[in-house]
Amino acid sequence: MKGIGVGKKGRKILSFFVFGIILIGSCTKTNEFTIGKDFVESQTRLQVIDTFRVDLSTVLLDSVITSSKKIAYIGRYEDNVFGSINCDSYFDVAYESFSEIEEKAIYDSSAFILNYTDYNFGDTTSLMSISIHRLTEKIEPYDRAYLFNTSSFHYESHATGMVSFYPEPHSSDTAVSIPVNALGEELFNLIRDKDERVSTQEWFTDYLKGFVLTSGTAENKALIGFKASSERLVMRIYYHLDKEEPEKKEITIKMGDAAHQFNNVKFDLTNTALYNIKMEGNEVPSTETGNQVFMQGMIGLLPKLRFPSLQNVLAEERWKILKAELIIEPVQYSYDLFSLPDSLYIYRTDKENRRAVLNNDESKPMIASFEFDKYLPENNRYTYDITSYINQELFDAYVDSENGLMVGLNEDKLESSFERLLVECKHPRVKLKIYYLSY
Amino acid sequence: MLKLTKTYILIIFVLILGPGAVFSQTTTSPYSIFGLGYLEGNSTGPSKAMGGTGLAFLSDRYINSMNPASYTGIDSLISVFELGLFGKYTIYSTKHENQSLLNANLKYIMMGFRITPWLATSFGFSPYSSVGYTINTTSPIEGSTLEYPKTFSGEGGVNQVYIGGSVNLIKGLSLGFNAAYLFGNITHRESSELFSYSLEDATYISNFNIDYGLNYQLDIKKWKYNIGLAYGSSKKLKTNNVTTIETNYETEVLKSRKYKYSIPQNIGAGFAVSKGFFRAGVDYEWSNWENVEFTNSYLRTRNSGRYSFGVEFPSPGLNKGTSRMVLYRFGAEYSGSYMIIDNIPINYGAITFGAGFPLKGVISVLNASVELGQNGTTKKDLFRERFVTINLDLSLWDLWFRKRKYD
Numbered sequence: 001m002k003g004i005g006v007g008k009k010g011r012k013i014l015s016f017f018v019f020g021i022i023l024i025g026s027c028t029k030t031n032e033f034t035i036g037k038d039f040v041e042s043q044t045r046l047q048v049i050d051t052f053r054v055d056l057s058t059v060l061l062d063s064v065i066t067s068s069k070k071i072a073y074i075g076r077y078e079d080n081v082f083g084s085i086n087c088d089s090y091f092d093v094a095y096e097s098f099s100e101i102e103e104k105a106i107y108d109s110s111a112f113i114l115n116y117t118d119y120n121f122g123d124t125t126s127l128m129s130i131s132i133h134r135l136t137e138k139i140e141p142y143d144r145a146y147l148f149n150t151s152s153f154h155y156e157s158h159a160t161g162m163v164s165f166y167p168e169p170h171s172s173d174t175a176v177s178i179p180v181n182a183l184g185e186e187l188f189n190l191i192r193d194k195d196e197r198v199s200t201q202e203w204f205t206d207y208l209k210g211f212v213l214t215s216g217t218a219e220n221k222a223l224i225g226f227k228a229s230s231e232r233l234v235m236r237i238y239y240h241l242d243k244e245e246p247e248k249k250e251i252t253i254k255m256g257d258a259a260h261q262f263n264n265v266k267f268d269l270t271n272t273a274l275y276n277i278k279m280e281g282n283e284v285p286s287t288e289t290g291n292q293v294f295m296q297g298m299i300g301l302l303p304k305l306r307f308p309s310l311q312n313v314l315a316e317e318r319w320k321i322l323k324a325e326l327i328i329e330p331v332q333y334s335y336d337l338f339s340l341p342d343s344l345y346i347y348r349t350d351k352e353n354r355r356a357v358l359n360n361d362e363s364k365p366m367i368a369s370f371e372f373d374k375y376l377p378e379n380n381r382y383t384y385d386i387t388s389y390i391n392q393e394l395f396d397a398y399v400d401s402e403n404g405l406m407v408g409l410n411e412d413k414l415e416s417s418f419e420r421l422l423v424e425c426k427h428p429r430v431k432l433k434i435y436y437l438s439y
Numbered sequence: 440m441l442k443l444t445k446t447y448i449l450i451i452f453v454l455i456l457g458p459g460a461v462f463s464q465t466t467t468s469p470y471s472i473f474g475l476g477y478l479e480g481n482s483t484g485p486s487k488a489m490g491g492t493g494l495a496f497l498s499d500r501y502i503n504s505m506n507p508a509s510y511t512g513i514d515s516l517i518s519v520f521e522l523g524l525f526g527k528y529t530i531y532s533t534k535h536e537n538q539s540l541l542n543a544n545l546k547y548i549m550m551g552f553r554i555t556p557w558l559a560t561s562f563g564f565s566p567y568s569s570v571g572y573t574i575n576t577t578s579p580i581e582g583s584t585l586e587y588p589k590t591f592s593g594e595g596g597v598n599q600v601y602i603g604g605s606v607n608l609i610k611g612l613s614l615g616f617n618a619a620y621l622f623g624n625i626t627h628r629e630s631s632e633l634f635s636y637s638l639e640d641a642t643y644i645s646n647f648n649i650d651y652g653l654n655y656q657l658d659i660k661k662w663k664y665n666i667g668l669a670y671g672s673s674k675k676l677k678t679n680n681v682t683t684i685e686t687n688y689e690t691e692v693l694k695s696r697k698y699k700y701s702i703p704q705n706i707g708a709g710f711a712v713s714k715g716f717f718r719a720g721v722d723y724e725w726s727n728w729e730n731v732e733f734t735n736s737y738l739r740t741r742n743s744g745r746y747s748f749g750v751e752f753p754s755p756g757l758n759k760g761t762s763r764m765v766l767y768r769f770g771a772e773y774s775g776s777y778m779i780i781d782n783i784p785i786n787y788g789a790i791t792f793g794a795g796f797p798l799k800g801v802i803s804v805l806n807a808s809v810e811l812g813q814n815g816t817t818k819k820d821l822f823r824e825r826f827v828t829i830n831l832d833l834s835l836w837d838l839w840f841r842k843r844k845y846d
Contacts, residue, residue: 033574034574040591043640044638
């Protein structure tokens with residue numbers, strides 16, 4: 001007889017049972033099994049503490065970088081929360097080797113063309129007035145890189161052009177044009193005569209240093225953002241050829257270096273809760289500002305949070321922090337006119353108010369989860385999972401209570417918008433909720 | 440032939456060396472949370488169909504590891520290789536609800552043969568006890584009114600690899616021993632998916648253990664009368680604990696916990712009668728659990744007692760005595776287990792039946808049995824397990840010594 005115990009049939013039976021058992025084994029569902037729960041002896045306790053002290057203050061940044069943001073804000077807005085905000089926008093123009101203007105050319109008109117963006121703050125239904133002025137000095141970025149909300153350059157006191165209009169920010173095919181006929185004619189003549197001032201880049205930028213868009217004579221009630229790019233912020237010189245059939249022609253002068261385009265923001269907090277923020281070294285505690293703290297983009301206001309009682313966690317033995325949540329609620333009724341920011345970042349900061357974006361566990365910037373309840377506004381809140389930050393702070397068994405967190409827009413929004421948030425500090429408090437396991 | 444015997448040995452060693460893979464979690468019962476877990480018992484194929492009765496039975500064409508003195512009964516011309524599998528369907532009931540689980544696994548692998556006419560040996564691998572449970576519950580978040588889901592689970596158990604020997608001293612009297620190395624680990628874990636943590640308490644267990652056995656056979660006319668005795672002394676097990684807490688942010692090994700595990704003193708006696716292909720037997724086993732300490736505060740222990748009987752008879756008619764003979768078996772078992780929870784003893788009872796089917800054309804038998812039983816009670820807040828277990832035992836015989844001559 002060949003083979004030992006197991007013949008052909010035996011092998012079949014054996015493999016049948018082995019496979020059968022593997023199949024049956026995989027049927028077992030254990031994740032819903034509850035019987036026996038009276039026998040288990042828990043060796044851990046999960047506790048949540050949300051009574052940690054959170055000290056809040058509003059920090060005013062020395063300056064906010066506003067160059068290269070592809071947006072030009074012009075206008076003024078005033079309320080009793082952030083006082084008056086006035087914004088001017090600077091830019092220069094690009095040199096091109098201009099093509100020859102024909103002999104029969106006759107100058108018609110000129111204008112700067114402004115295109116709307118989706119970013120507007122304030123009452124956009126009121127009459128708006130914008131004037132444009134020639135700069136008397138060249139735009140030189142600080143350290144050859146950045147320009148700030150505080151930067152400014154000299155310009156001619158008389159306007160090169162001016163326009164008043166009712167804004168139509170949501171119509172994409174409407175643009176605002178500021179007539180600059182005199183400047184246009186001057187340029188037209190220089191180009192036609194091949195003047196040396198339009199013959200090289202150097203000569204040209206010496207001659208035409210740049211422009212500032214600023215509020216005109218009317219009392220503006222809004223800050224309107226226009227596109228700032230070489231294609232969308234341009235000056236057009238219109239002329240025609242004097243023929244039997246007049247031929248219309250134009251010359252386009254484009255916005256120059258994006259790094260030279262920036263917004264200058266002037267704000268006045270005198271009549272607000274933050275009136276003394278500059279005197280107090282650009283930081284004022286919530287207790288002095290009506291138990292609210294303030295966030296505003298291009299002014300550069302950021303709420304700062306510190307956790308002076310965090311050290312107390314360390315007094316306990318045998319614990320692990322499983323989750324730490326930071327819950328921030330907006331001041332009720334503070335966002336009727338201005339909607340709440342839908343995405344808030346969080347920064348780690350120190351005594352000098354330097355800041356660095358706090359990342360989540362996937363090494364991406366952490367964004368608050370935002371609960372918005374239209375009907376129950378008291379449920380509106382921002383929640384951050386700051387577990388890894390808290391664990392890091394506690395890691396070396398020492399908590400520097402000067403360190404903290406700042407709540408703010410992402411860097412790009414901060415530098416290119418006037419989005420705002422008022423954080424409630426008392427009813428309810430800003431909560432740090434720590435879930436920890438003791439064993 | 441020798442080659443194939445080597446194959447068996449190889450299989451055994453592979454399974455011994457990788458026991459985690461094959462022998463993990465052979466039980467699924469919340470009762471296994473206590474002590475060493477569910478005690479697997481050491482009855483094999485035919486005994487399983489007879490209520491686990493076998494203390495007085497001599498091995499014949501299968502290995503009876505319940506009593507090491509039985510090895511002398513192994514047919515002198517063959518080596519036996521045994522593989523056990525089981526599948527179990529359990530309904531767990533409390534006063535309020537029923538839940539059910541299926542589980543299945545390999546049970547044992549063993550081999551036995553005679554060395555000389557008066558000396559026989561067996562070796563193999565089988566579980567001593569096993570732990571396997573998953574209990575989902577909720578726990579309060581202190582400082583709030585909320586609860587969170589939490590899972591308690593356990594796995595592992597104690598395995599034994601043994602080598603036994605048995606000698607036939609004088610006519611009818613055999614003495615034997617099993618020397619086993621007990622090893623394994625028992626892991627209890629509590630964890631929460633929601634809060635991403637687990638506390639894992641793993642205890643590695645090991646020690647050597649020896650059991651002794653005696654069998655005396657008296658032949659009166661055509662009847663054989665057997666008495667079997669088995670004895671194992673109590674033994675403390677060596678433990679080494681590693682407790683680890685793991686969160687999303689760190690893993691920390693905590694101070695080792697001290698656990699005392701021991702196996703109890705065990706005394707068993709059995710009586711059997713047989714004539715031709717008929718046999719019947721009764722067993723009684725006593726284990727001194729009262730002296731074994733447990734760390735779970737819900738549990739109190741008592742000395743356990745197990746009673747069983749079993750009957751085996753051949754298929755009547757033409758096939759009797761031929762290679763096509765089927766052996767039928769039945770039996771019952773009752774065990775007052777060592778566990779007392781909340782003053783309620785946890786008792787076990789089962790009826791069994793089965794048959795040994797010869798595999799056509801090969802010198803092997805497939806022993807199949809069904810066990811219907813229950814464990815525990817729904818009194819107070821306890822639960823009862825009612826189960827159907829199907830045991831399959833493949834007994835492969837190799838005509839080792841006879842065949843070799845012709846190779």
